[in-house]
Amino acid sequence: MKKYILIALVVIVGGTLLIYPLIKDDEIVINNLKESNAASFTFKDNLATVGDEVVPLEIEINKGLKKIDLYYNDSLITSWNNPKGKVMYSFSPGMFGVGTRTLNLLATLDDGSTFVDNRMVRVLSDVIPQRLTTKIVKTYPHNPTSFTQGLEFYNGVLYEGTGDPGNQGNTIVAQVDLNSGDIKQKMGLDAGFFGEGITILNNTLYQLTWKNQKCYTYDITQNLQLKGEFNYVGEGWGLCNDGTYLIMSDGSERITFRNPETFEISHTLEVYNNQGPINYLNELEYIDGKIYANVWTTNAVIVIDPTNGKVLQEIDATNLVKEGQGTGEVLNGVAHNSATGKTYMTGKNWNKLFEVQFVEPGL
Numbered sequence: 001m002k003k004y005i006l007i008a009l010v011v012i013v014g015g016t017l018l019i020y021p022l023i024k025d026d027e028i029v030i031n032n033l034k035e036s037n038a039a040s041f042t043f044k045d046n047l048a049t050v051g052d053e054v055v056p057l058e059i060e061i062n063k064g065l066k067k068i069d070l071y072y073n074d075s076l077i078t079s080w081n082n083p084k085g086k087v088m089y090s091f092s093p094g095m096f097g098v099g100t101r102t103l104n105l106l107a108t109l110d111d112g113s114t115f116v117d118n119r120m121v122r123v124l125s126d127v128i129p130q131r132l133t134t135k136i137v138k139t140y141p142h143n144p145t146s147f148t149q150g151l152e153f154y155n156g157v158l159y160e161g162t163g164d165p166g167n168q169g170n171t172i173v174a175q176v177d178l179n180s181g182d183i184k185q186k187m188g189l190d191a192g193f194f195g196e197g198i199t200i201l202n203n204t205l206y207q208l209t210w211k212n213q214k215c216y217t218y219d220i221t222q223n224l225q226l227k228g229e230f231n232y233v234g235e236g237w238g239l240c241n242d243g244t245y246l247i248m249s250d251g252s253e254r255i256t257f258r259n260p261e262t263f264e265i266s267h268t269l270e271v272y273n274n275q276g277p278i279n280y281l282n283e284l285e286y287i288d289g290k291i292y293a294n295v296w297t298t299n300a301v302i303v304i305d306p307t308n309g310k311v312l313q314e315i316d317a318t319n320l321v322k323e324g325q326g327t328g329e330v331l332n333g334v335a336h337n338s339a340t341g342k343t344y345m346t347g348k349n350w351n352k353l354f355e356v357q358f359v360e361p362g363l
Contacts, residue, residue, distance in 0.1 A: 051126025
């Protein structure tokens with residue numbers, strides 16, 4: 001079973017953050033050649049920190065230099081002209097959110113030659129996720145032949161996208177009757193195309209594929225007529241939107257924001273809780289300014305802050321699995337009807353779909 005990857009990287013002693021080793025890398029590269037240090041960080045290991053903690057950096061100057069520049073995540077954050085001896089800098093690794101970043105020290109001599117010292121930086125979330133569970137409000141029928149990969153309401157109407165584990169041409173997108181579970185209209189793909197997450201924006205339904213590296217688009221005003229396709233690199237898993245961007249998962253801890261007109265990448269986030277990255281992010285839903293993500297093969301849904309990748313809540317849906325899975329596959333599918341404020345969940349090949357509320361354990 002895939003599970004959370006929990007990596008303890010932070011040591012707190014008396015309230016003071018200590019630098020903890022991640023990856024050994026203490027070589028300095030000068031024009032791609034190994035040489036003695038011109039300027040270097042005084043610590044030998046990479047960094048791990050939490051949230052907005054400030055880490056003091058000490059840099060040792062070993063030669064007469066014209067300038068040193070400090071880059072973080074490819075952005076210049078500070079410079080020193082004609083530095084000597086040692087310089088100190090109060091470093092805030094959380095400025096770009098949680099995740100793994102690079103820290104590069106570029107030293108320039110009077111003759112223009114450059115020296116580079118670099119480290120990796122891993123930033124964990126400073127938020128301890130709130131623990132919630134699912135409360136079943138109402139139960140509806142769900143088509144047990146639907147290998148649910150995407151679930152979404154649009155203008156009060158439920159849509160579903162399915163996969164094709166048997167490679168028999170069962171990938172579809174469909175409009176579904178909530179009360180009966182019946183498929184009202186659908187469009188399918190040929191065998192060999194494994195459908196994944198769906199989302200709908202401006203009357204266009206977008207459907208990812210798992211390994212085909214294509215996103216298909218459908219016109220929901222024309223009985224789900226196929227409109228076109230976009231290409232992308234890597235796997236497609238979950239998809240939702242915030243009204244501006246398409247938001248895509250690929251099975252890792254990474255969330256990618258894409259332009260709905262071109263499918264080009266706008267920006268990415270890495271999703272972390274207070275212990276490490278959360279991999280296997282699958283079906284996505286955007287609810288009230290937050291991203292809800294199924295974690296594949298688990299009974300968990302996590303709630304993500306889309307501005308920084310921090311996990312705010314972890315929802316245990318074990319009761320839904322016990323009630324609805326039967327002979328079906330794993331939990332997958334969250335859909336929020338903004339017209340009613342109600343939220344629904346199901347799983348792959350389940351015969352039930354649930355209206356749910358997210359509550360504190362015991363309520």
